[in-house]
Amino acid sequence: ELKVEQNPLFLSMQEGKNYTIYCNYSTTSDRLYWYRQDPGKSLESLFVLLSNGAVKQEGRLMASLDTKARLSTLHITAAVHDLSATYFCAVPPYNNNDMRFGAGTRLTVKP
Amino acid sequence: GAGVSQTPSNKVTEKGKYVELRCDPISGHTALYWYRQSLGQGPEFLIYFQGTGAADDSGLPNDRFFAVRPEGSVSTLKIQRTERGDSAVYLCASSLYGTGVEETQYFGPGTRLLVL
Numbered sequence: 001e002l003k004v005e006q007n008p009l010f011l012s013m014q015e016g017k018n019y020t021i022y023c024n025y026s027t028t029s030d031r032l033y034w035y036r037q038d039p040g041k042s043l044e045s046l047f048v049l050l051s052n053g054a055v056k057q058e059g060r061l062m063a064s065l066d067t068k069a070r071l072s073t074l075h076i077t078a079a080v081h082d083l084s085a086t087y088f089c090a091v092p093p094y095n096n097n098d099m100r101f102g103a104g105t106r107l108t109v110k111p
Numbered sequence: 112g113a114g115v116s117q118t119p120s121n122k123v124t125e126k127g128k129y130v131e132l133r134c135d136p137i138s139g140h141t142a143l144y145w146y147r148q149s150l151g152q153g154p155e156f157l158i159y160f161q162g163t164g165a166a167d168d169s170g171l172p173n174d175r176f177f178a179v180r181p182e183g184s185v186s187t188l189k190i191q192r193t194e195r196g197d198s199a200v201y202l203c204a205s206s207l208y209g210t211g212v213e214e215t216q217y218f219g220p221g222t223r224l225l226v227l
Binding site for chain 2: 004031033035041042043044045048050088090096097098099100101102103104
């Protein structure tokens with residue numbers, strides 16, 4: 001059974017600092033997603049990573065995928081308060097569509 | 112265009128009652144998904160529709176849960192004999208084809224179900 005683990009689960013950062021969130025998954029998949037969720041809101045799609053070595057960047061967030069290690073990272077550069085949210089990675093089993101989510105990383109960026 | 116919508120936004124019911132939760136996907140999306148999210152956790156897959164048929168219902172926890180999508184658009188998640196443990200946010204998502212590697216699932220705002 002596909003399992004997805006994220007760490008850390010809680011992250012408190014100072015504005016302007018850099019940090020990385022990690023997502024490990026247990027079995028082969030052909031893609032990985034990152035979502036953002038604000039309190040009381042639904043999930044907003046950030047990135048879809050499709051192949052080994054894929055890297056995508058949007059603003060202060062950069063995501064990468066290593067399919068051999070079954071590892072994705074979400075790197076935050078020069079954090080700002082607006083990035084405070086919970087970030088989820090999600091992985092569907094290979095050739096399937098039902099996504100398995102990690103437990104989420106609750107990020108708080110403090111001034 | 113409009114995103115995924117879900118009604119009601121909140122539902123409070125008593126243990127043992129029957130509830131229906133509705134999802135309107137993005138127009139033209141053939142695939143529809145239901146997830147359940149408990150407090151402090153990631154969403155948990157329940158069921159996936161491709162058109163009118165349930166392509167994968169392996170996530171439904173037991174036979175009290177049932178979902179339909181009779182015309183391939185709106186879907187209803189039905190929960191019989193609700194239990195307190197059913198309390199959660201029920202999320203619906205849709206995607207354009209349901210197949211294809213670069214498919215993104217777009218989520219609705221969710222229905223917060225509280226079983227007293």
